[in-house]
Amino acid sequence: MILNLDPSFQPLGQEHTIQFKNFTFSGGEPHIKILSNLNDIDEVSVTTRIQSFNDMGLLVIAIDALRRMTIKRIHLLLPYMPAARQDRVMIPGESLSVKVYADIINSLNLESVTIFDPHSEVAPALLNNCKVISNFKFIEQVIKDINSEVILISPDGGALKKIYKVSELLGGLSVVECSKKRNVKNGKLEGFKVYEDDLFGKDCLIVDDICDGGGTFIGLAEELKTKNAGRLYLAVSHGIFSKGVSVLNKYFTTMYTTDSFKDLQEDGIVQIILKELI
Helix, strand or coil: CEEECCCCCCCCCCCCECCEEEEECCCCCEEEEECCCCCCCCEEEEECCCCCHHHHHHHHHHHHHHHHCCCCEEEEECCCCCCCCCCCCCCCCCCCHHHHHHHHHHCCCCCEEEEECCCCCHHHHHCCCEEEECCHHHHHHHHHHHCCCEEEEECCHHHHHHHHHHHHHCCCCCEEEEEEEECCCCCCEEEEEECCCCCCCCEEEEEEEEECCCHHHHHHHHHHHHCCCCCEEEEEEEECCCCCCHHHHCCCCEEEEECCCCCCCCCCEEEECHHHCC
16 A cells, blocks of 8 residues: 655555545644555555655654554655755754654654665665665666767766766766865855866766755856857756756756656756656
8 A cells, every 4th residue: 555645746656545634733733644444454655755844744643643553564755855965064053954854764663765866875874774766767768868979977076976877877978077166154156167178069968866956057057168068958866946947947958857856847847757767
């Protein structure tokens, strides 16, 4: 049986889905009521997308409701791991937020927790019984859709290991490394570098795990153009796009993402649903 806490997100399909009602009390507390009869069920898979701490609260009380219905084994598909980017303490006074979320999830004593293309190796290390879905099939579909030879662009050193693995699985596509600096005092990005003198007009696909405001990719696109890049494409596993996509459309021929964080219907974006990748 499957409990899809986000009704518009059904990556494991619609068959054998558990019916429920949920709402938020006026005091801000989430509430859930499982409607399906689970008397003969001992294993359930739960799927959800976390966009707020209230979504996290709904997940926690949903697991509690299932436990009280004597469900013994519960699996969680949580493609976007919340706070995955806050995986280190940079300055005094910050929280190690990814550990806070991981501790909450671990307290649920789940049979397995599956996440998609995590930001770093920290989240999988913190989560108990964690399974990771790589971005390989996603990027494979992206390249099929582009249907032309591309250079894979690594936006920074942190993404380089994953991109070389994708390159290997795709038959050895060329990889160009880039870098940037973040001012830890004000959070602004600066000092974009492309470690290639001339790209000879070749098309470039930037591959990364998250697009939030898009500042990384705008700065990188501008620098790539100074290196004689051809058409620019962007593939991000988790599309937040908190500042919209119109400014990014000025730089990229097409942007690709999945439905791991939210549903998108925007010009210039191709969204590949996770159901096709897992």
